Amino acid sequence: MGCYAQTEMGHGSDIQSLETVADFDLAHDEFIMDSPTLTSSKMWPGDLGIFSTHAMVFAQLRIKGALHGVQAFLVPIRDMNTHELFPGVDAGDIGPKYGYATKDNGYLRLNKVRIPRENMLMKYAKVSKNGEFKIVGNEKVLYGIMLGVRLILACYSFRTLGLALTVAIRYGIRRSQFKNDNKQEIKILDYQLQQEKLFPLLAQYFAMCFASLKIKKMVEENMEKIKTNDFSNLNETHIALAGTKAYYTYTVFAGIEKCRLACGGHGFSHYSGIPAMHQEFAANCTLEGENSVMYLQVARYLLKMISKIQKGEPLPSTFEYLNSGTQLLQEQCSAKTTEEISSLDTLRKLLIVNVSYLIMKAGEILLQNVSEGATMREVWDKKIGIILLEAARAHVVFFTFKCFSDGLRKLQDENLRTIMTNLCVLYALHEILEKPLGIIESGYLLGEQIRLMQEVREKKYSEIRPHALGLVDANMISDNTLRSALGRYDGKVYETMLDWAQNHNSFNKAEGMEHILKMKDVTPQIFFQSKL
Numbered sequence: 001m002g003c004y005a006q007t008e009m010g011h012g013s014d015i016q017s018l019e020t021v022a023d024f025d026l027a028h029d030e031f032i033m034d035s036p037t038l039t040s041s042k043m044w045p046g047d048l049g050i051f052s053t054h055a056m057v058f059a060q061l062r063i064k065g066a067l068h069g070v071q072a073f074l075v076p077i078r079d080m081n082t083h084e085l086f087p088g089v090d091a092g093d094i095g096p097k098y099g100y101a102t103k104d105n106g107y108l109r110l111n112k113v114r115i116p117r118e119n120m121l122m123k124y125a126k127v128s129k130n131g132e133f134k135i136v137g138n139e140k141v142l143y144g145i146m147l148g149v150r151l152i153l154a155c156y157s158f159r160t161l162g163l164a165l166t167v168a169i170r171y172g173i174r175r176s177q178f179k180n181d182n183k184q185e186i187k188i189l190d191y192q193l194q195q196e197k198l199f200p201l202l203a204q205y206f207a208m209c210f211a212s213l214k215i216k217k218m219v220e221e222n223m224e225k226i227k228t229n230d231f232s233n234l235n236e237t238h239i240a241l242a243g244t245k246a247y248y249t250y251t252v253f254a255g256i257e258k259c260r261l262a263c264g265g266h267g268f269s270h271y272s273g274i275p276a277m278h279q280e281f282a283a284n285c286t287l288e289g290e291n292s293v294m295y296l297q298v299a300r301y302l303l304k305m306i307s308k309i310q311k312g313e314p315l316p317s318t319f320e321y322l323n324s325g326t327q328l329l330q331e332q333c334s335a336k337t338t339e340e341i342s343s344l345d346t347l348r349k350l351l352i353v354n355v356s357y358l359i360m361k362a363g364e365i366l367l368q369n370v371s372e373g374a375t376m377r378e379v380w381d382k383k384i385g386i387i388l389l390e391a392a393r394a395h396v397v398f399f400t401f402k403c404f405s406d407g408l409r410k411l412q413d414e415n416l417r418t419i420m421t422n423l424c425v426l427y428a429l430h431e432i433l434e435k436p437l438g439i440i441e442s443g444y445l446l447g448e449q450i451r452l453m454q455e456v457r458e459k460k461y462s463e464i465r466p467h468a469l470g471l472v473d474a475n476m477i478s479d480n481t482l483r484s485a486l487g488r489y490d491g492k493v494y495e496t497m498l499d500w501a502q503n504h505n506s507f508n509k510a511e512g513m514e515h516i517l518k519m520k521d522v523t524p525q526i527f528f529q530s531k532l
């Protein structure tokens with residue numbers, strides 16, 4: 001059993017500053033693995049705490065005193081037969097966490113532990129017996145395993161949102177509050193405000209679902225190329241995964257919470273199933289690349305794309321749209337009706353303008369400040385972080401929208417295409433109306449056009465409402481998987497809640513209750529004495 005031991009107590013995102021050292025000992029043809037400082041202690045690797053016998057340790061490679069960057073080393077940490085820790089190894093579980101309770105995230109300290117030279121991963125970076133260091137191919141492949149996990153996060157996160165939406169939408173149809181003019185109780189899902197909470201999430205859910213197909217394809221193509229030592233798709237794929245990992249995990253994380261709120265008081269109960277989803281999912285915004293840090297990598301790449309455009313160089317396919325951004329920024333949106341403003345073509349242009357404006361503005365501020373004497377680093381870290389993140393996010397929104405709108409063309413069933421088109425339009429409208437900075441500041445869109453967009457958004461809610469239940473039920477999530485009284489397929493919300501409280505709540509049957517009950521006689525006395 002193995003674990004991925006990269007993060008240290010002192011550094012996680014900043015991999016280059018990891019402190020664990022792998023010193024090459026020429027005389028014995030071995031590496032000496034060491035944790036020289038408190039902050040070099042490995043912390044967080046999953047499965048390290050209890051289960052792993054081996055750790056893939058990321059450490060600074062040092063040969064004859066010279067550093068050669070962070071490399072990966074396979075370190076046996078526990079005996080395969082006795083499971084005892086090896087001499088020089090200190091490891092264990094890191095303790096309770098917000099969620100992820102079943103995972104033994106661990107700590108690891110290495111005290112001059114020796115491993116053979118062959119235990120370094122040497123496909124793309126090699127150390128010879130005589131201590132010669134050589135890079136073969138592309139070093140970034142070292143983090144290939146992260147691409148794999150990010151792929152899972154980018155392509156499967158939306159499913160958790162699907163679970164939460166299933167609960168909230170089913171419950172919204174079962175739950176009624178207040179009476180209408182005919183003295184009939186209103187289903188909460190019929191309130192416009194409830195639809196405003198849930199339907200944009202439904203649109204985001206399907207948008208991510210469509211985009212995941214494209215992402216998988218990109219990763220497969222990249223892996224095929226790498227097998228033939230062709231690394232030409234590596235950067236584009238890495239950026240696609242970094243961006244979608246950040247945007248999708250946060251969208252799902254925030255979406256689960258919205259679903260909980262949409263279930264009112266009962267949403268707070270574990271019997272709704274939603275709190276557990278939130279706790280289990282939360283870590284995904286942090287692990288495998290903290291989301292803001294991921295967005296900054298996308299932003300850096302976007303700036304490179306702008307520089308390529310200026311030099312007349314070709315762009316990778318998922319960035320080609322930026323070529324039209326410069327032209328669009330010279331124009332103004334011509335839409336005058338709700339139909340025009342919500343056409344897929346208009347929405348596409350609006351999303352392009354948003355990214356183009358934001359990234360060019362960030363570049364402009366960067367150059368301006370540098371020309372006034374500031375360093376690039378200083379401006380990047382202290383002055384343009386927010387706009388960079390917005391630009392990167394806007395790029396992921398465009399990418400996701402494009403995958404969604406391209407996917408619509410492949411739908412054969414006309415009714416299904418109409419429903420999905422409504423969701424695609426709602427997706428874009430929602431994203432634009434939530435984060436319109438670039439489109440407004442650039443002057444591309446006017447106030448009255450924003451009003452038109454809001455009108456369409458509201459219309460889309462009533463068009464989606466009749467299909468909401470079908471859209472979540474289409475996932476065919478079993479009650480067993482959902483583990484929710486509120487989201488039961490048969491709608492028996494109240495019966496189940498009471499049954500679980502009465503018959504499956506161990507707290508009601510806790511031993512020692514008689515001791516607690518006795519306290520009712522003691523409490524006033526203590527209170528009285530302490531007052532004195």
Ligand SMILES: Cc1cc2nc3c(=O)[nH]c(=O)nc-3n(C[C@H](O)[C@H](O)[C@H](O)COP(=O)(O)OP(=O)(O)OC[C@H]3O[C@@H](n4cnc5c(N)ncnc54)[C@H](O)[C@@H]3O)c2cc1C
Nearest residue numbers: 004005006007012013044045046283286287288289290292
């Ligand atoms: C449940 C869980 C499982 C994990 N599993 C593993 C594992 O198996 N193996 C492993 O090696 N690691 C693992 N990790 C560690 C994880 O990969 C790191 O915690 C993660 O990469 C974030 O790094 P950090 O903790 O250094 O965050 P930090 O980088 O310290 O982030 C803290 C804050 O600083 C901000 N920040 C940092 N740098 C910048 C910047 N340049 N600009 C702007 N803002 C910045 C971040 O946005 C964030 O808001 C796990 C973590 C968790 C929570």
